[in-house]
Amino acid sequence: MLSLLSSVFLSIAQAEQPIRQEWLQGANELTPYGRLQVALATYDSAPNNDTLLELGNTHPHIAVMLVEPATKMALEYLVTIPSTERHKLRKSDSIIRKFDSMDKAEKKQAIAIAKSLGLSKKLVAIRVGSFNGIDIAMEISYKHQGTTKRKTITLAQPFTPEFAQQSRNILEEAIGTKPLPPTTGQYSLMPFENASFELRFREWDKGVGFRFENPEPVGTASVDEDIFMDGKTSVRFYNTEETMVFPNLSQEIPVGDTYKVRFQTFVQAKNARVEYRQDATQTKIVLDYLDSNGASIKSDVHEVRLGTYDWESVSIDSFVPEDATSLRLTLGSSVSGALWFDGCSLIRME
Numbered sequence: 001m002l003s004l005l006s007s008v009f010l011s012i013a014q015a016e017q018p019i020r021q022e023w024l025q026g027a028n029e030l031t032p033y034g035r036l037q038v039a040l041a042t043y044d045s046a047p048n049n050d051t052l053l054e055l056g057n058t059h060p061h062i063a064v065m066l067v068e069p070a071t072k073m074a075l076e077y078l079v080t081i082p083s084t085e086r087h088k089l090r091k092s093d094s095i096i097r098k099f100d101s102m103d104k105a106e107k108k109q110a111i112a113i114a115k116s117l118g119l120s121k122k123l124v125a126i127r128v129g130s131f132n133g134i135d136i137a138m139e140i141s142y143k144h145q146g147t148t149k150r151k152t153i154t155l156a157q158p159f160t161p162e163f164a165q166q167s168r169n170i171l172e173e174a175i176g177t178k179p180l181p182p183t184t185g186q187y188s189l190m191p192f193e194n195a196s197f198e199l200r201f202r203e204w205d206k207g208v209g210f211r212f213e214n215p216e217p218v219g220t221a222s223v224d225e226d227i228f229m230d231g232k233t234s235v236r237f238y239n240t241e242e243t244m245v246f247p248n249l250s251q252e253i254p255v256g257d258t259y260k261v262r263f264q265t266f267v268q269a270k271n272a273r274v275e276y277r278q279d280a281t282q283t284k285i286v287l288d289y290l291d292s293n294g295a296s297i298k299s300d301v302h303e304v305r306l307g308t309y310d311w312e313s314v315s316i317d318s319f320v321p322e323d324a325t326s327l328r329l330t331l332g333s334s335v336s337g338a339l340w341f342d343g344c345s346l347i348r349m350e
Contacts, residue, residue: 027041029059029062030158030264030313030315031092031130032130032133032134032135032136032155032156032157032158033089033090033092033130033136033156035061035062035136035156035157035158036089036136036155036156037089037090038059038062039062039065039066039075039155039156040075040078040079040086042055042062042063042066043066043075043076043079044079047066049175049176049177052066052067052171052174052175053171053175053177053179056167056168056171056175056179057179057180057181057182057187058181058182058186058187059159059187060159060164060167060168060171060179061157061158061159061160061163061164061167062156063167063171063179064167064170064171065155065156067170067171067174067175068170068174069116070116070117070153071153071154071155073109073112073113073116073153074113074138074153074155075155076109076112077106077109077110077112077113077126077138078128080103080105080106080108080109081095081097081106085097089128089129092130093129094127094128094129094130094131095127095128095129096125096126096127097110097125097126097127097128098124098125099123099124099125099126110123110126110140111123113140113153114140114142117140117151117153119140119142119144119151120142120143120144121142122142122143122144123140123141123142124141124142124143124148125141126138126139126140126141127139127141130156132310132311133312133313134157134158134266134311134312134313135154135155135156135157135158136154136155136156137152137153137154137155138152138153138154138155139151139152140152140153158264158266158313158343159264159345159347160196160229160230160231160266160342160343160345161195161196161230161231161343161344161345162196162198162230162231162343163230163343164181168180185348186348186349186350187347187348187349188347188348189345189346189347189348190253190255190261190327190346190347190348191253191254192251192253192329192344192345192346193251195343195344195345195346196228196230196231196233196234196342196343196344197223197231197233197234197235197342198231198232198233200223200233201223201249203251204249204250204251205249205250205251205252206221206247206248206249207247207248207249207250207330208245208246208247208248209246209247209248209282209330209332209333209334210246210279210282210332210334211244211245211246212244212245212277213244214244214245215244215245216244216245217240217242217243217244217245218243218244218245218247219237219238219239219240219243219245219246219247219333220236220237220238220239220247221235221236221237221247221248221249222235222236222238223235223236224236224340227268227340228340228342229266229268229311229340229342229343230266230342230343231342231343233342234268234340234341234342235249235331235340235341235342236338236339236340237331237332237333237338237339237340237341238333238337238338238339239278239333239334239335239336239337240275240336241275241276241336243336246282246332246333246334247332248330248331248332248333249330249331249332250328250329250330250331251328251329252290252326252327252328252329253326253327253328253329253346254325254326254327255289255320255324255325255326255327256320256324256325257320258319258320258321258322259319259320259348259349259350260317260318260319260320260348260349260350261317261318261319261320261327261346261347261348261349262315262316262317262318262345262346262347262349263285263287263315263316263318263329263344263345263346264313264314264315264316264343264344264345264347265285265313265314265331265341265342265343265344265345266311266312266313266314266341266342266343267304267305267311267312267314267339267340267341268309268310268311268312268339268340268342269304269305269306269307269308269309269337269338269339269340270308270337270338271307271308271336271337271338272304272306272307272308272333272335272336272337272338272339273306273307273335273336273337274306274335274336275335275336278334278335278336279334280303280306280334280335281303282332282334283303283304283306283332283333283334283335283339284301284302284303284304284330284332285301285302285304285314285316285329285330285331286299286300286301286302286328286329286330287299287300287301287316287318287327287328287329288327288328288329288330289320289321289324289326289327289328290324290325290326290327290328291323291324291325292323292325297321297323297324298321298324300316300318302314302316304333304339306335306337311340311342317349327346329344329346
């Protein structure tokens with residue numbers, strides 16, 4: 001009997017898995033709108049705890065939206081809006097829903113959200129969209145003592161190490177089982193340590209990415225506890241026109257076989273610019289594949305954008321070459337101004 005029941009449950013799990021794969025393959029999970037579509041598709045399927053666990057194993061940052069009270073109510077609201085409005089979200093467009101134009105079901109859910117957040121029932125509108133390129137904001141406007149005020153629910157946050165761990169903890173409390181990332185195969189996490197610099201520079205090697213003829217001044221690579229995207233710290237590179245030696249940070253990660261990986265990080269810049277003889281092409285992220293002798297087989301390079309901007313996602317899809325035994329990941333800046341990196345991850349995609 002136990003064997004028969006196990007076979008039944010296995011068959012159900014195997015039947016559900018292609019559906020979840022279809023959700024993930026049908027949306028660009030690197031974008032907040034794509035992550036929102038995966039969450040809505042999951043919600044529409046009336047998921048049970050097994051489905052939430054399966055999604056939470058690989059995509060805890062998406063699964064958590066279906067159990068965290070505020071985000072779950074936001075999803076419940078979004079399924080009540082007209083299909084034309086949901087289509088706009090699928091096309092990565094923002095929407096504004098005026099309370100007076102909502103139908104009965106939508107108004108009921110909007111009022112339920114306001115009540116759960118302790119807001120006035122005098123709702124004005126609900127605006128939904130990605131206004132920073134990182135996540136989705138559901139902005140609820142309401143009247144309070146004659147003044148229009150706003151409250152925001154944040155949805156569709158990206159995968160980052162610290163937020164993923166936080167999401168797994170929330171899922172465990174909600175469904176009774178903690179999701180665990182796969183150790184092999186698609187969506188497994190590569191053995192990349194201290195990826196959000198919560199342990200300062202542990203597991204990272206400080207080196208020199210670029211230098212002029214003089215040994216100093218040396219630029220700075222420091223842990224920043226005031227500006228961060230994931231967890232409570234980030235790494236900050238800072239150089240000036242006088243800088244002669246430009247530091248970098250690297251970490252070597254074991255790899256094997258031949259498969260596709262995705263490196264993702266988040267970058268912020270303040271007045272990052274070329275001065276004097278500086279070379280903008282040396283401000284970059286490098287994935288350098290090494291053989292068993294430490295010789296480079298292949299390098300994938302992403303030049304980091306200069307200027308001033310808030311956090312933005314940078315992702316690199318890369319194929320591990322044959323005979324590679326490790327990947328050396330390097331972050332560095334060779335220009336004046338400040339650059340921050342945070343929320344790094346390295347995931348096997350196939």
